[in-house]
Amino acid sequence: MTSRDRYDGVAMGLHWLMAAAIIVLLVLGFVMIGQRPGSPEQFKLYQLHKSVGVLVFGLAVLRLGWRLGHRPPPLPDTMGKAERLVAHAGHWALYGLMLGLPLAGWVVVSTSPYNIPTVIFGMVGLPHLPLPRDLNTLAKGTHLVGAWVLIATLVGHVTAALRHHFVLRDQVLARMLPRFGREK
Ligand code: HEM
Ligand code: HEM
DSSP: OOGGGSOOHHHHHHHHHHHHHHHHHHHHHHHHHTSOTTOHHHHHHHHHHHHHHHHHHHHHHHHHHHHHHSOOOOOOTTSOHHHHHHHHHHHHHHHHHHHHHHHHHHHHHHHOTTOOOEEETTTEEEOOOOOOTTHHHHHHHHHHHHHHHHHHHHHHHHHHHHHHHHTSOOSTTGGGSOOOSOOO
């Protein structure tokens, strides 16, 4: 595989860093909502969730910018039209969710009746959006449904990646992995 057939280092680095951060966010999200309401543990986990979530948003903006300026390697010729369409739709859905979920989270905290400040990694305050409190229920619902849509899309994404590698035996997974060994 030559360098034109694989993702560049920035795309790969962002992909795997964000994959790890998003999995942490999903676990953290479900763990924190199960904590004793108002407990210090819950407060800490919420602050961590919000901090990592804002970081993911920033990285998603960077990544989208990079993606628009750098064409990814072409999909293998063996893939049919419908398969290509599903692959592209899935990737763009993931970009949408990486941007949309943090925004919905920001609306949740901005409209919360508890009015709790968000301090990103204990350092920088995130201002609340000037939005009416009535939006809180809708924002919470959107954030929750968005999280489940993300989980479903990721199940499809990971299944497809593993199918390419182990069933179709093409280079689709390999081109998103750092190269080990010699390059041809
Ligand atoms: C990709 C980014 C994010 C993911 C995957 C994510 C995921 C989740 C999940 C799975 C939950 C638990 C289910 C739920 O109640 O909705 C949750 C809850 C929550 N998240 Fe996020 N989140 C993200 C970003 C953010 C950001 C940036 C903020 C705020 C700045 C935020 C604020 C919250 C809040 C306040 C809750 C509790 C909602 C409630 O009490 O109903 N999230 N998140
Ligand atoms: C939270 C987790 C993840 C997110 C949000 C995510 C998101 C994305 C996005 C948006 C792309 C499209 C890149 C582009 O062309 O612009 C992509 C590509 C890819 N992802 Fe993920 N991904 C995640 C986890 C994973 C995991 C766990 C695997 C492996 C099992 C994986 C394997 C791949 C592969 C192989 C590609 C390249 C597909 C191609 O060449 O067309 N991803 N991912």
